[in-house]
Amino acid sequence: MQFFHGTNIDFVGKRKFFVTISTLINIAGILAIFLIGIEFGIDFEGGTEIAYQFSKPLHADVIRNAVDKIGIRGSEIKSFGKENQFLVRVKETDNAQVKITEAFNKYLVDYKPTVLKVDKIGPKIGKELRGQAFLAVLISIIAIMLYIAFRFEFTYGFGAVIALVHDVILTFLVVIVVNKLGWIDLEFNQSILAAMLTVVGFSVNDTVIIFDRIRENKDKMKGIPFLKLVNVSVNETLSRTFNTVLTVVLVLLTIVLLGGPVLQGFAFTMLIGIITGTYSSIYIASVFVLWYMHSVKKIQIDYEPDKKPELKTAKV
């Protein structure tokens, strides 16, 4: 069986178009982060979050009323996977669990509430975790850049990092929008952070494999213009890229559909990240290296520069 063999697709030929699209999407992503805002989960917000299961389905307002009755204001009630499962979130951390459970046993006794899980995060630790999350992403990006710069060249490291940032922003955009639309519960918590960081690792994984082929071909095919070199390398690794992405997507899709509410957000975030990661390996990371060779190092990257004059001034 073979999906791709001897393909000769001009991947980077249309780079201008893709880079423009990517830039626009990234701007949209940054705008979304500021305009819609990230909805932080309990991990980064602090408070108490309790997942309850009831013996039969009920309306969220009924639950909110019960919580209101004991004088805890501003509770958030969210559905949690099934019709009879709800997340109750309040700002208080001290005694909220005991109080709310008592209230439910009193007012919702017919629904036989049982506690599924409890997360209690002090306000300080929530704020701290947020800082740590940011730092974790930043440090992993820097560490990856240094590693690739060490294994390849600095330009490659930089290209990989630009692709990474692209992926993170794009994934953020999708996460924010999907969460806003309420399709999947994707508030930013620790497992979404974990997914993001795994996306970082994966995205680089893909980029590295293409870079590795470029490095190999560069020695093998001396004199070949860089543009062609990149195209050949992407084409040669296409089969691997496709198969790996396919298996990973298969796995993630299964979890999104069957893995239950706890794993769903994680798997969905990764799914988006994997897809953009694959795309960005070709259209961001490789194209950046191409652009650098052309614009900074002033290397001729194509056979016939006269026929494609726009390349010289192309800004990507």
Next chain:
Amino acid sequence: MYVTLECDIVKLIEESAQRESVDDIFSEVIDKTRQEAKMTDESVLDIFLNNFNKIARPRGKSLISYFDIGDMREASEDKIIERLKNNSENAIDQAQEVIRQRIDKYGISEPTIQKQGSRRIMLELPGVNNEVEMRQLLQTTARLEFNLVKNNKEIVKTFAKIDKLLSDKAKRAKGLLPDSISAASSTMTQDSSNLANKDSAKSTKDIATKDKKKSKKDNKSEIKDTAKTASADSVKPAADTSDPYAGLSDQEKSKRYYEDHPFTTLFQSYYVTDDGRGGRSQPIAYSLPLEQYPEGEYNFIIPEQTLKKFNNIMARPEIKALIPFDLKIAREAKPDPRVEKQSKQKIYNFYALKREPEITGEYVTEARATFDPNSNQPMVLMGMNSEGADKWGRITGANLKKRIAIVLDDQVYSAPTVQSKILGGSSQITGMANVEEARLLEIVLKAGALKAPVQIIEERVVGPSLGEDSINSGLLASGIALLMVVFFMLIYYVKGGLVANISVILNVILILAILSAFGGTLTLPGISGIILTIGMAVDANVLIFERIREELYKGRSLKSAIDEGFKHALSAILDSNITTFITGLILYFFGTGPIQGFALTLMIGIIATLFTQIVVSRAMIEISLIRGATSYNFGQPKTLNI
């Protein structure tokens, strides 16, 4: 259950100050520090010093005004700051030790206790069912103090005053008592002690057995009973002279007594008299004029039923104001085991203690529950360091035949009588009812080293049903995902795919084995880590097989294509896995609990992948080549079969 604890350094600073010098200014500084410390991660001591400079200094206060470091000649701001700094740095280590002991004692299998940074302790407690109990166990402020027992006339008078205050208030509320309380007050306190005695006897019916035991237990209390005669005179005959309930029926008398004594009827008070054979407890009633209570030692016991009411009353500010400033009330941590065994009643002793501890637990170096070789009774041996031993010698010398309570977190665990001046710091504590009590005292004494209380700042509990539910769906999803990957590999790479599949399955087994060797439990994030590894594990083989195919297309022989395939794919596999490993490492160090689990699984997965996909897969292919295979199906088109 997953918990993060943090040392309450604010409390530590507050506790380090000399209590008699604490004033509103200091409290203001502490309150402000507490508020600010809640929101930032800055050093609490820095916040405190900053606030102190802003609030207290302009009002002419210095650190020396509040903190005492022993030798006054050496007292300097720097010394105090240095000591506070040392204490706050050591606090976390002590807390960790204490918590480890508590958890060991609680009997949790395979707990993980880790220090996180300079102020936090992370705990993973698998299989904890009672979170409320666990929370208490963890958060209990393990401050051990030795306080002198002051169960004297003073506190009995105080109780009588509380009675009066409450009954007056109740009567005023009913309109029975006009504004001028003073006129009525003298008669109000004049109660029939006869009746009262009868009454208390009635309400102590269940505790009657306790009385006997009590006197036995008090055998050791060798108190010189200077007020014996006085008490005998004053307790008994008061009845006839001024009985405000005279002429009333017994029932009515009892009712009136309860109305007049809303507080002291919540518990039982005994006067300990010397009957020549040690001590004997005699119930007393609160019906004497304040000055007529005999000097000497008293005992107080309270049943569990009225404990809540008692505590509520004691918590009221106007009641607090009545308690002599140098005393505090503390009850025993456990109900009297003798009474509980006999009558299933939970009866607690409570004591009036000197507020300022004679000595704190920081000097205690060791504690051991053992048996007294002479009497074969359980006892606890306690050792102190040399500084503590000096102090302890002075304290015991000055308080011969007096009781010193061992108080942990304002609960009394034992209140032994000092039998002799103890030099050298090694003390024997006897009088435990059973071995468990001795064992508990040992733990209490050990826990006492902790100076700062801890707070739970993060807590995660996954209920058994959700845990099961989501682990089931997680496992189901992983199973299906694994099947799909296996199926795809088999179709696409045929025999190569089979090899890849065997190594992937081996990979999963390896991860599970390593995880269990690390003592990790299979959690949901762990499962997602494994699933991810499944997806990634095949990537290495895909890379290799694709490369082999390419080499075959170029016309290489099978053997050299395989060699070349592995060789060329290696750098890509290593680079891509190392970058993922880096992110795993960062996740492990920055994440908490569940995320760390995920990161650990991911990293183990990467190492297992490298081994299985490179070494095991290759070995399997090489073996079939050695056995004389001339062709190997990597799913390449038939024409290319060599």
